[in-house]
Amino acid sequence: MGDSGGPKEYEDRVGRASKSPSPKQNVRKSLVIEPLSTTALILEDRPARLLFCAYTDRTILCNIHRNLPAKPAEEAQKHRQEYEEMVAQAKRREFKEAQRKKKQLQERCKLEESIGIAALIWNNEILPNWESMCCSRKVREMWWQGIPPNVRGKVWSLAIGNELNITHELYDIFLSRAKDRWKSLSMGGSDVENEDSGLSASDREASLELIKLDISRTFPSLCIFQKGGPYHDMLHSILGAYTCYRPDVGYVQGMSFIAAVLILNLDTADAFIAFSNLLNKPCQMAFFRVDHGLMLTYFAAFEVFFEENLPRLFAHFKKHNLTPDIYLIDWIFTLYSKSLPLDLACRVWDVFCRDGEEFLFRTALGILRLFEDILTRMDFIHIAQFLTKLPEDLTADDLFASIAAIQMQSRNKKWSQVRWCR
Numbered sequence: 001m002g003d004s005g006g007p008k009e010y011e012d013r014v015g016r017a018s019k020s021p022s023p024k025q026n027v028r029k030s031l032v033i034e035p036l037s038t039t040a041l042i043l044e045d046r047p048a049r050l051l052f053c054a055y056t057d058r059t060i061l062c063n064i065h066r067n068l069p070a071k072p073a074e075e076a077q078k079h080r081q082e083y084e085e086m087v088a089q090a091k092r093r094e095f096k097e098a099q100r101k102k103k104q105l106q107e108r109c110k111l112e113e114s115i116g117i118a119a120l121i122w123n124n125e126i127l128p129n130w131e132s133m134c135c136s137r138k139v140r141e142m143w144w145q146g147i148p149p150n151v152r153g154k155v156w157s158l159a160i161g162n163e164l165n166i167t168h169e170l171y172d173i174f175l176s177r178a179k180d181r182w183k184s185l186s187m188g189g190s191d192v193e194n195e196d197s198g199l200s201a202s203d204r205e206a207s208l209e210l211i212k213l214d215i216s217r218t219f220p221s222l223c224i225f226q227k228g229g230p231y232h233d234m235l236h237s238i239l240g241a242y243t244c245y246r247p248d249v250g251y252v253q254g255m256s257f258i259a260a261v262l263i264l265n266l267d268t269a270d271a272f273i274a275f276s277n278l279l280n281k282p283c284q285m286a287f288f289r290v291d292h293g294l295m296l297t298y299f300a301a302f303e304v305f306f307e308e309n310l311p312r313l314f315a316h317f318k319k320h321n322l323t324p325d326i327y328l329i330d331w332i333f334t335l336y337s338k339s340l341p342l343d344l345a346c347r348v349w350d351v352f353c354r355d356g357e358e359f360l361f362r363t364a365l366g367i368l369r370l371f372e373d374i375l376t377r378m379d380f381i382h383i384a385q386f387l388t389k390l391p392e393d394l395t396a397d398d399l400f401a402s403i404a405a406i407q408m409q410s411r412n413k414k415w416s417q418v419r420w421c422r
Helices: 006-020 023-032 038-043 072-133 137-146 149-160 168-186 201-216 232-245 255-263 268-281 282-288 292-309 311-319 323-333 342-355 358-368 382-390 396-404 415-421
Strands: 050-055 060-065
Touching: 006 232, 006 342, 072 137, 072 149, 072 232, 137 342, 149 268, 149 342, 168 201, 168 232, 168 268, 201 255, 232 255, 232 268, 255 268, 255 323, 255 342, 268 282, 282 323, 282 358, 282 415, 292 311, 292 323, 292 415, 323 382, 342 358, 342 396, 358 396, 358 415
Parallel strands: none
Antiparallel strands: 050 060
8 A cells, every 4th residue: 555654653653753852952952061150161071062051140152162072081170170279269268358357356346345444444543533643654555545535535625724714605705706707797797806806807708718618628528517517517616716716816727627626526615625725835826827937946846856767768858859848737737637547647636635746746757657668769749649648548556656666856855955946
């Protein structure tokens, strides 16, 4: 018969047809592996006919390799070893990072514990007996280690003192006077306090505008002194009240940073009292009143200790005509609060309140000593730029170790003796 097969053969053909894979199944069958990353490719042997699909986050990279020889055993072993080394290195990095974080946490806990213990000693032993204990060796050593933040304002107030005998009521009087002045200037008035200040209306208005401008530039990264910030009005009040209290000094750029640091540690009236007394110190008054003669005296005394402590850097600065005023003025005007990280500036303030103006110049030499190797490779422009804004990763331990190495004695003469001899 013309029929090539019977029912049995027909059933066999239908059975085979029904069991034949779909095109999609054929594709899957031809894939020996479906690696999910390029790492998997390293570990797999390469058959003669292979479709590789490496999946990344948003891209599918498909490379079709046909008629390639199988991966040699040596190559496969090498790739496995390389992969295993990569994994081992990653694990070592993870372990080191975990150890680093653990050490940081331990150090932070230890620091917080020591600060807590120190705060108890300051509150319970030192502050109640300030007059008898403030100059003791124990207290001076604790002072050097840094004053706990929760007692810092009290210690600063006591150390700065109040020789001017300013009261909270006096602050309120000068603040009220400042508000009257602001109101008058905003209304175009020209005669408010002209007889008291000796300044013209245009000078007073310029001073007011400078205060407003400087407040917006005071610790801008904190966003607490800018317009709308929680400390904006407080800072504005202190600076305005001071210009009324000391019209002979007025407002000078840099004052806003000093007042801001005090505000962060004291109530408003107490901050004003500390601010006014601090600016009344001989060094600050010489700089803020721009007394060129006294400023040159300070610079000359500083250079005596600079040359003795750091002769190589001193010669380098002389070679490039880099005089102390280029970097010291900004440091003195802001008491380092603009150039150093804020927490480190507060540490400097701690010892400045203990040792007075000498420590400002000792700190300057400590900074120069710490970065001596870097500075000796720089020219005039780069040195000035570097010293204007010091590295953010500067630590208190490094800086104070460098400051401790500075000798503030020249030919058996101390700072005060050298300064007055100039």
